[in-house]
Amino acid sequence: MWKPISIFIFLLLCHRISPVRSDASNHRYQPGEPVPLYANKIGPFHNPSETYRYFDLPFCIPGSILQFDHIKEKKEALGEVLNGDRLVSGPYSLDFLVDKESDLLCKKKLTKEEVSQFRKAVEKDYYFQMYYDDLPIWGLIGRVDREGRAEKDYRYYLYEHVHFDIQYNKDRVIDITARMDLHSVLDLTEDKEVDAEFTYSVKWNETDIPFEKRMDKYAQNSSLPHHLEIHWFSIVNSCVTVLLLTGFLATILMRILKNDFIKYTHDEESADDQDETGWKYIRGDVFRFPKYKSLFAAALGCGTQLFTLAVFIFLLGLVGVFYPYNRGALFTALLLMYALTSGIAGYTSTSFYRQLEGSNWVRNLLLTGSLFGGPLFLTFCFLNSTAIAYSATAALPFGTIIVIILIWTLVTSPLLVLGGIAGKNSGTEFQAPCRTTKYPREIPELPWYRYTIPQMAMAGFLPFSAIYIELYYIFASVWGHKIYTIYSILFIVFIILLIVTAFVTVALTYFQLAAEDHNWWWRSFLCGGSTGIFIYSYCLYYYHARSDMSGFMQTSFFFGYMACICYGFFLMLGAVGFRAALVFVRHIYRSIKCE
Template sequence: MGVSGAIRNKVLYTYIHNLNRIYEKSLVSVTVFSVCLPLRSDHPPDSDMPSSRAVKSLFSVYTAVGCIFLLLSPALASESDHKYQADEQVTLWVNKVGPYNNPQETYNYYSLPFCRKTENTIHKWGGLGEVLGGNELIDSQIDIKFLKNVDRSVICQLELDEAKVKHFKDAIENSYWFELFMDDLPLWGFVGEMPPGKNSENGKHALYTHKSINVKYNKDQIIHVNLTQDNLRPLEAGRTVDMTYSVNWIPTDITFARRFDVYLDYPFFEHQIHWFSIFNSFMMVIFLTGLVSMILMRTLRNDYAKYAREDDDLESLERDVNEESGWKLVHGDVFRPPSSLVLLSAVVGTGAQLALLVLLVILLAIIGTLYVGRGAIVTTFIVCYALTSFISGYVSGGMYSRSGGKHWIKCMILTASLFPFLCFGIGFLLNTIAIFYGSLAAIPFGTMVVVFVIWGFISFPLALLGTVVGRNWSGAPNNPCRVKTIPRPIPEKKWYLTPTVVSLMGGLLPFGSIFIEMYFVFTSFWNYKVYYVYGFMLLVFLILVVVTVCVTIVGTYFLLNAENYHWQWTSFFSAVSTAVYVYLYSIYYYYVKTKMFGFFQTSFYFGYTLMFCLGLGILCGAVGFLGSNLFVRRIYRNIKCD
């Protein structure tokens, strides 16, 4: 009882301690947020300042704008202009440490018992995306000056005791690596090495005690940094080791604009198989669109000819009508409002927004090289999501109105909050796990407040506005055929024409078109590679959209020919199944392509992948539904429904 109680108390203490660390880390964000609140004075305006109210209003506006940039942009630092003078101080920032095979399981650099000169360290607080990416930069206090070589200098003395030795041994056994930054350029290294043989003379865990930093510069700018380590020392309790460093400055002709090229893996991303996959997907698009056009147009042309006959051929027309079957017989039910209309409108509107969002972020990444900055992609995604929320409301409101919906408030709120709250629910579980482990992946409270403010004061109002505009501008019913009062019974069909089978089959070809690109995306995110080929991603995204539309149109046509007029949800889920196959592929990738281990990393891997697949599924579902909707309206527009 006493032992279990002690363990329980230890767990509670660890959890509370980690909560305090997260709270302390978030104080800066909360402080910035408090400054962003509307200014208020409890004192009367100064009589000598006749326009004090106008000045204060103007000051409030500038303060709000400034706060937005403070919250979204990386913090300013001394190296912000990336230009130095001789002997000017260059800061080496320590960032994080963690198991090499677990990319998301990262901790504060000083969670390992590294020594440091003083306890009064300087933190470099980053922007929104940088914090969400689990970065916490701390001044290493290592004396580095521009163009000044250092042969070998002592950073500090590390006194090893039993606890420190055990901590370092655990880190070395789990292949812990660390990340440093100098002038926004990353450096990586391992904490130590495992013994080559348990029975050998050197069979002890060894700690790297010397860091050799090579810095390439061009005039007054740093171009490249490289870290090598040596001077391994065995870990023994009661021993004191000197932690040392050296710095070597090397001139180079490489320009500042090309300094990130060294981090890009050109042979991997521009491999022949990548080009072949793009070509293969493009040829599949041509074949699929041609096949769809040929089959459907040929069939529909004959159907149109029958329904376009004049009254002078009544006998032939009556014979044809008696023999009719298929999609033409359900014209009185095909535009019947689907079940759960509010939910369908919300997911279609959200998917339309996500499609525009992905296209916009890809274009910005192509133009602005967003891969260079820490967290730049995440920040861009959040800001663009908030600004494009009008689209989700507009599409959702117009669709809901055209279908005769009455619950406007429910539709507006669900459209604005569906996807963010799904992500929030998954993120909350992952954040709880990260706090328990004391990981940098835990999102600080202040950052949560900032994200909520962006959603509550930008995204949510824009979605509501879009719903109102969509309802009034594009919400008038315009169905080509009138809906009958009594629903038509749906006949029994073969198993392969059921909505479930059609939906599952509908995602195979779209998944095949993005299968190879998913490998590159997963490898970039989970295996420390910088994804920079956004031109490839743009082509793959456009191919995915075209293939999804074609496949869902074919599935909808087969369903209507089976006299099943419940095509709305079927067309949506037919495209959503693409995300199901991506998630199944992620399970294969986890077990075959990675060496991840532990509850923490497994939770984050499948949690992040679930969020990604939810977004992908809603996006594809909306594209598939909108394409099928246009197709259905087009084919029923040219027949005589009366």
């Protein structure tokens, strides 16, 4: 029954994130034929989330792009809206193979208010983005000449002329660039009415680049030789970390375990348990179920779902779905994949909760659905309200919010419930090699570095160091204007992150048990997920030292959504760490005779 539905949803996903979209169905044009041009958004160059509609600034609006006294808007897919794209018909007429020396766009008298509005935009380094036959175009709207150190010595200029260089191959558009004329400017320094004359020119040049490779140039920046050297250095650094950690486990931990097995076997043969110490001593408590087991199972379920989501996203990236400027493809995939994987969270959480002898599985299921989705929803409400107050394109329209609610109501929630019912009826029992005693042993006094927070700090440092170099490129792509396309390298780094997290958690779990501390359940989850806290700490460093972001809206968007992302990493890596620790603990206690 579910197989046809899954196939349909997958085909729908592939359709919504199809490689190229345009009003022209096949991207072929005849000489003189109009080529679709859409103005997307404007905003401060250093604040990627703070973008506005193109015509929020008083640019010229030619009558040809008006329809019923309104600007003609392009119908957008869900992912484009989530990405903040608001495409409307562009002001320029760039017909196929039609050169223009200097065509007049419009003449306009700017009022004092409009001059002030443009000046503030120039001061904040506003840029514009357009799409011409689905090819992105950028350009700054003006410049600031700093004739002295004092702000009163600054002069603000608005560019009046734009030159378009367009390359074509036979009947198809291959490339387009926009260059602002540095000599054709309008002085906006003083608050007074000025006459503006906006013009543009077009030059067509033939090229032999095939249409199928026209997007390759946008991916070349991330694959330049010196960038590849840094990426490979990141992988080598991560691999060295893994090898060192593996060597540590092989030479130290395994030797200690071997000695432990020999010692415990000798003790069993001599039947002398009086001087028993170490991890065997707490065999009757090590599988005692943790406190707040409903919350623990919910965290494990959410972490498993996010891990599955990450794997699917990587697979889509490896097959080339997220090519540069495929507008909204990543957001569409994240939304749909999160909805479709909710059943995994329900099944994992409820089945594990029943293994822990929990009875209120309905409450556990509600907790699972809200543990990650709740903070994400609250963060979205706050940030969307902020975007509405700023009149920014990041504010989702009411119709899009309704669509998201419908997806949550008709897909996410039913799959979560179905997964929970399947988990409740799975009937599996918790596999424990040792019987748990009725009363727990008292944990001996431990030094400060064996407490939870110091252990989390040690556990999170090594995995974070393995991904530290790659983090900058990811941040520069998500919160900047750089492009990240090397998903194969990123996937390798992700695998290394999982391995290091698992190894570190196993090592710390052993030392915790050797100190006769049997409360390892929550500790292993917290230590595994502590890398998420390190990543959020890196956010503070990146914001202040590696970026020029400013303003309340951009700051709130950056730290708000990064908090959700790092929280997701915490749950995902926490689940990985606990699973690795559970396999390890079961293995060592199966290797001895437990009565």
